[in-house]
Amino acid sequence: MPSSKSAPSRRSLLKWAGAAALTAPTALRAALTIEIIGGSGKEIPVTVLPFGNQERQKDKVSEIVLADLLRSGLFREQSAGWMPQFPSEPEQVDWRNMRNRGVENLVIGNVVERSDGRLALRFRLMDAVKQAQRAGLSYAIPPSQARITAHKIADVIYEELTGEPGVFATRICYVVKNKERYELQVADADGGDADFILANGEPIISPAWSPDGNRIAYVSFEKKKSIVFVHTLADGKRSVVANFDGSNSAPAWSPDGQKLAVTLSRDGVAQIYTINLDGSGLNRLTTSLSIDTEAAWSPDGRTILFTSDRGGSPQIYRMSAAGGAAERMTFEGSYNVTARWSPDGKSFCFIQRNAGRYNVAIQEIGSRSAQLLTDGRIDSSPTFSPNGRMILYASEFNKRGILAAVSRDGRIKQRLSEASGSVREPAWGPLLKSR
Amino acid sequence: MKNAILLLALAALAAGCATQDVQEQRKAAVEQRDLLETQRKSDEEAKRAQIAREQEELNRQLEEQKQRQAQMQDTAEVKPLAPPGGSEKPLGDLRSQLKDPGGPLFKRSIYYDYDRYDVKEDYRALVEAHAKFMLDNKEVRMRVEGNCDERGSTEYNLALGQRRADGVKRALMVLGVPANRIEAVSYGEEKPKAAGQDDDSYSENRRSDIVYPGFE
Numbered sequence: 201m202p203s204s205k206s207a208p209s210r211r212s213l214l215k216w217a218g219a220a221a222l223t224a225p226t227a228l229r230a231a232l233t234i235e236i237i238g239g240s241g242k243e244i245p246v247t248v249l250p251f252g253n254q255e256r257q258k259d260k261v262s263e264i265v266l267a268d269l270l271r272s273g274l275f276r277e278q279s280a281g282w283m284p285q286f287p288s289e290p291e292q293v294d295w296r297n298m299r300n301r302g303v304e305n306l307v308i309g310n311v312v313e314r315s316d317g318r319l320a321l322r323f324r325l326m327d328a329v330k331q332a333q334r335a336g337l338s339y340a341i342p343p344s345q346a347r348i349t350a351h352k353i354a355d356v357i358y359e360e361l362t363g364e365p366g367v368f369a370t371r372i373c374y375v376v377k378n379k380e381r382y383e384l385q386v387a388d389a390d391g392g393d394a395d396f397i398l399a400n401g402e403p404i405i406s407p408a409w410s411p412d413g414n415r416i417a418y419v420s421f422e423k424k425k426s427i428v429f430v431h432t433l434a435d436g437k438r439s440v441v442a443n444f445d446g447s448n449s450a451p452a453w454s455p456d457g458q459k460l461a462v463t464l465s466r467d468g469v470a471q472i473y474t475i476n477l478d479g480s481g482l483n484r485l486t487t488s489l490s491i492d493t494e495a496a497w498s499p500d501g502r503t504i505l506f507t508s509d510r511g512g513s514p515q516i517y518r519m520s521a522a523g524g525a526a527e528r529m530t531f532e533g534s535y536n537v538t539a540r541w542s543p544d545g546k547s548f549c550f551i552q553r554n555a556g557r558y559n560v561a562i563q564e565i566g567s568r569s570a571q572l573l574t575d576g577r578i579d580s581s582p583t584f585s586p587n588g589r590m591i592l593y594a595s596e597f598n599k600r601g602i603l604a605a606v607s608r609d610g611r612i613k614q615r616l617s618e619a620s621g622s623v624r625e626p627a628w629g630p631l632l633k634s635r
Numbered sequence: 636m637k638n639a640i641l642l643l644a645l646a647a648l649a650a651g652c653a654t655q656d657v658q659e660q661r662k663a664a665v666e667q668r669d670l671l672e673t674q675r676k677s678d679e680e681a682k683r684a685q686i687a688r689e690q691e692e693l694n695r696q697l698e699e700q701k702q703r704q705a706q707m708q709d710t711a712e713v714k715p716l717a718p719p720g721g722s723e724k725p726l727g728d729l730r731s732q733l734k735d736p737g738g739p740l741f742k743r744s745i746y747y748d749y750d751r752y753d754v755k756e757d758y759r760a761l762v763e764a765h766a767k768f769m770l771d772n773k774e775v776r777m778r779v780e781g782n783c784d785e786r787g788s789t790e791y792n793l794a795l796g797q798r799r800a801d802g803v804k805r806a807l808m809v810l811g812v813p814a815n816r817i818e819a820v821s822y823g824e825e826k827p828k829a830a831g832q833d834d835d836s837y838s839e840n841r842r843s844d845i846v847y848p849g850f851e
Binding site (some may be wrong): 252276312315317342344365399403405406419421424425436446449450463465468469470493494507509513514535537538551570577578581588599612625630 | 644648660667670675682685686697750777778785786787788789790791793794795796797798813815818819821822823832
């Protein structure tokens with residue numbers, strides 16, 4: 201077996217040093233825009249009135265809240281009609297008018313600029329039929345946090361009305377390819393506040409969020425080969441986790457955030473290993489003569505789903521997180537790859553080839569049959585929202601790479617696209633207690 | 636440090652507000668916004684500065700590489716003066732061998748079927764020619780870059796591209812080229828040569844390329 205210590209020669213270094221250079225940020229990133237293609241069919245009516253005094257702010261909180269709720273596909277806007285002045289407190293609400301208009305769930309609030317420069321932001325979710333409050337919070341925030349606070353408000357309303365956690369205040373990351381420039385970008389789940397954390401003249405793939413949302417592991421080709429890095433978002437510092445001979449790729453965080461599963465080809469063919477974040481403690485998990493890659497830890501950390509072509513075609517397998525014997529999970533079709541666990545650990549999504557198309561499918565653990573969710577030509581890189589309701593994935597539209605999302609029942613579809621460039625390799629960050 | 640100054644400034648503003656009339660308070664609010672804006676701008680500047688530093692570091696490395704390269708070229712230029720019988724040839728000679736469209740080294744790409752990585756019999760002559768070149772020129776190093784078409788999993792394709800590159804490397808090793816002079820890497824589906832979405836483009840992209848760093 202080859203075990204050479206061949207670092208790239210100096211001459212090849214010369215070639216990449218220029219190409220891989222980071223470049224200064226140009227303008228602000230163009231935000232992803234989102235288009236909703238389908239709905240759930242039984243949307244919850246919601247009425248979000250403009251918050252008092254918000255017209256003086258750059259970010260209009262009530263508009264962001266409403267857009268979040270509608271984008272989920274689970275809500276429809278119920279108009280309260282024209283009114284001379286929008287109420288921001290319950291006692292200002294004309295309840296009879298609300299009843300006549302069929303308003304059920306009413307959101308009101310206001311924004312006050314405090315003398316210390318902060319914004320006092322408050323909202324109430326009212327049951328308009330019972331004229332009773334269902335949720336209400338007040339915040340004191342710097343103006344720069346108006347947008348994220350709006351997402352948090354949307355999360356509270358979403359959870360109150362659907363019973364499951366909202367994910368509007370979570371973040372996503374993805375790679376934008378624009379000509380020969382690759383950017384790893386981080387954005388709010390609605391595509392807002394997008395900014396890049398890494399820019400390269402060489403490809404970046406397979407970003408993966410740490411369970412605490414503070415770091416992202418990814419594969420960068422900036423040294424003319426694949427190397428696994430871990431990047432801390434707060435200070436932009438990063439370190440090499442795996443840089444062995446051959447390919448170093450497919451980082452997956454253990455649920456405790458202590459180590460990564462990675463795919464290395466150092467021992468002859470792509471196999472799965474675990475490695476500590478400082479590059480120590482390398483431990484081989486699979487021992488096959490086939491490609492084993494794309495490890496995904498179950499939420500309880502006990503088992504790992506992965507892709508292997510040991511049976512002659514790439515399929516999803518499951519093994520103990522300590523390695524050892526593997527059990528085949530997918531049986532339909534000759535190409536099933538990129539498994540990702542649902543957050544409840546009861547099912548997994550993956551990419552399945554069907555009649556020449558590559559689509560997102562979902563399968564219950566313990567079942568042998570999958571449900572196809574998408575119908576693009578080449579869909580890839582599925583990633584669950586942290587509440588398990590949506591699956592974000594890479595697709596294409598008008599021959600450009602875009603991100604799309606589909607609900608786990610396949611009924612709600614969204615399309616996200618950037619103004620320029622090709623978007624790919626999405627990863628949805630975790631649910632955060634606070635940001 | 637920056638934050639401390641900002642806090643002090645805010646505290647001063649807040650203290651001042653108590654005795655100011657409404658108009659002055661408004662003015663103070665504007666100033667606060669300006670301060671926050673300044674803060675945001677200085678954060679942006681810090682980020683730019685960091686990127687600039689990284690750029691500088693890369694430029695420095697680039698400069699170092701250039702110097703080393705220049706030194707190596709100097710060395711290469713004195714080589715023809717070495718005693719006759721030495722096996723090493725001037726770099727220019729090797730370059731022209733590699734670039735000769737009629738020569739055996741001009742072809743550098745090995746193509747594959749879908750989801751396959753075996754080096755087909757058709758490429759025996761190509762691999763043998765490059766093995767001979769490597770054996771004849773012991774100072775030369777080679778990269779084999781494995782590639783895939785865009786369909787399917789990014790990561791599975793990366794592994795498949797590595798298998799393709801490793802397969803070429805093994806074939807060269809069987810022919811006597813030492814492992815430590817060949818670097819096999821994979822670009823997976825990241826560097827397609829043909830941009831189309833048809834079978835011809837896909838075939839063109841399922842490929843291993845032999846690259847001679849410094850001789851291209």
